[in-house]
Amino acid sequence: MLYEKLMMDSGMLTKFMLFKRITKINQSDVSITQLSDELSLNYQQTSIIVTEINNDLTKIISTHPSILHRAGKVDSTKLLVTIDEYRYFLLKKSVPFQYILYFLNHDSPNIEDFCQRYYVSRSTVSRKMLPIKKHVKQFNLRFTYTEANLIGDERSVRVALFDALWLGTRGTIWPFKSVALEDAQKLAGAFSEYFPLSRTYLGAKELTYFAAIFLCRTRKKMFVSYDTRYDFLMKDNPYYDFERLNNELGPVHSLDPEQSKGESSFIFFLAHYAPFYTIDDDPSLFQTLHDFSVRPNPVYELVQEFLTYAKANIFKKEPEILDKPIIIGNLINIMFTFYVLGKPFPNLQILVETPHQKRKADQFLELKLYQFFDEKAQEKEYKFIYTIKKPLVHSVKSILLPSYDKPKHSEHLKVGVAFEHNFTLVRMIYQFLNDLGFVDSSPYQEELNDSYDLVISSSLLPRKKYPELPLYFWDLSYGNKDLTDLYKTLQQLFEKKNIIQD
Structure with a gap:
């Protein structure tokens, strides 16, 4: 399930999807009618939501210009707020997102205190947590309320918490009130050599989030145990430095030998838990x-x-x-x-x-x-x-x-080419089609009409004779810049031909 569907209720999700669509269109005169049709909403609903979005924008940036026009139009070119910023703005009112931040950032968190802080009833919390509760259950994790927490295999807990916070902020803000950014950066830097993430722009930010979650959990005495299945990789392997963590934490925050071994091994495991490698010479x-x-x-x-x-x-x-x-x-x-x-x-x-x-x-x-x-x-x-x-x-x-x-394992498109019989006129089209790798092209033949996925023709005569023929008109004056639209058409046909029908 997509992240926003886990974190947002239906009203919040509709608003986010509408904002996302407005951003993607990027036009100065998008009609509300068009937006309502695309999102299967009625005109009045869409108009109300667009007005709410317009008001939200000024809450994020006080000087934000209005995106509303008269005659039911929206000017999305005036948007100054990014999708990530608007998502986070909405999530600050999302119960699941609030709850995760709450138990990470507060001492002795519990449901009664949460409900008082956020003016919400316990039944509302339970109802709005249902999608994310179902999601984490597949990983044998569960949320608790008497003591607010997420429990299960602590390794999976920390990755789930990272996913929730990273996808909610995308690094645009620092959501960890109980951990200073500098502390997380320092810890991440100490182990950066183990992580391919550290060598890319967003990856370095992700690693800092992982470090912050590490500090949040260990400071609350929630530790990871050493797993003997690591032995063949980490035992007596000088590459994995089990002394580094306590040296980095210092005498005040250092862990006992068993805790240090477990937490160090988790850091090293984390460096392998996903297909992180993207650079050949890493x-x-x-x-x-x-x-x-x-x-x-x-x-x-x-x-x-x-x-x-x-x-x-x-x-x-x-x-x-x-x-x-x-x-x-x-x-x-x-x-x-x-x-x-x-x-x-x-x-x-x-x-x-x-x-x-x-x-x-x-x-x-x-x-x-x-x-x-x-x-x-x-x-x-x-x-x-x-x-x-x-x-x-x-x-x-x-x-x-x-x-x-x-293309080697898919059904190719069969394309007929109906051009004047002149090599200099057709060579560009044939070369283009051959380079695609998923098109079998040949000169157009009327008797093969039923087998063609598309006919590319410099004349509309075939369509006049055969109205149902899938024909793409190519004027002989067209050049390389006009191949883009043809490519889109062929790609869509190829995808459609190779989709498995349920």
Whole structure:
């Protein structure tokens, strides 16, 4: 489920979606009628909500110009408030978001105190928390109220809290009242070498949020225990410095040996819990490849067995793709996390990706992945796969899909070209179509009308004779700049042809 649907009630969500749509259109004369049709609202509802948004903008920026015009028009080019800023403005009144911030930032948090602070009843809290309660339940986490908290495997708790706060603010503000920004930055900096995130602009900010949540939880005496499944990676491995944390925290805030070991191991685990690698020459990527390959362990063995299988059954024509360090490193991270936790765990991807219809290429890839993991789940050393097969397949698919040549495993478009019989006139179109990789083009033939997905013609004569023919008119005076619209048309047809109908 998308993040906003978890955090916002229906009225707040409608307002946010309308604001998001206004921002995306970016025109000076957007009609309220158009907006109401697109969001399936009536005109009066839309007009009221747009007026509320206009008033909200002046609460965020006192000098914000009005986006309202007469005659039921909206000027979205006057927007000075970003989507992230408006989302956070709304979330400050969201009970789930308020509740998470409350128990992170206050000592001895409880439901009675929360209700008094935010002028809300306990029944309202319970009702508005239902979507996010259902969401975290899939990770064996639950919210408590007598003592306000989120409980379960503390590792999953912290990742879930990060997801909730990062997606609500996107780094635009500092939501941690109980932790100074400087303290979080200092802790993040001390361990930055372990995290690929630290080498990108937003990644560095994300890492600071993780550090703040670490400090919030440990200061409240909520600790992570050491997991023996880390042993093959971290035990007697000088790369993982278990003395660094207490050295960084200092004598006043230092942890006892057991706590320090558990918390340090979590930091190192966190560096592997997601497919973080995006840069080819990342030092932490090569460290991962080295550490997992030189120490006997089921994770690296499983990855190697999978790569052998995928080269033979999925990437037959391009097996070298699977030799890329980024692919291998990200597969190791995914397998390691599922091996350690043995259950689904929170991740940003499922909160930001809009569900889409499955395509034929996706189906083929997914089928091959299930075939591999179904077989492996029967083996004793990989029995952990059985309970997490679905999220594991989804995660592995997300790594392979960008490198997976969809056109080779999808149904191509059949396109007829009806141009004057002159090479110099048609060569640009044929070259363009051939370069796309998902189009089979040939000279137009009337007897093949029923098989064409599209006919590109410099004349409208075929349409006059065959009104139902899918025809795209291409004037001979058109040039390279006009190919953009043709590409959009072909891409839409290709997607439609390869969507699996339920």
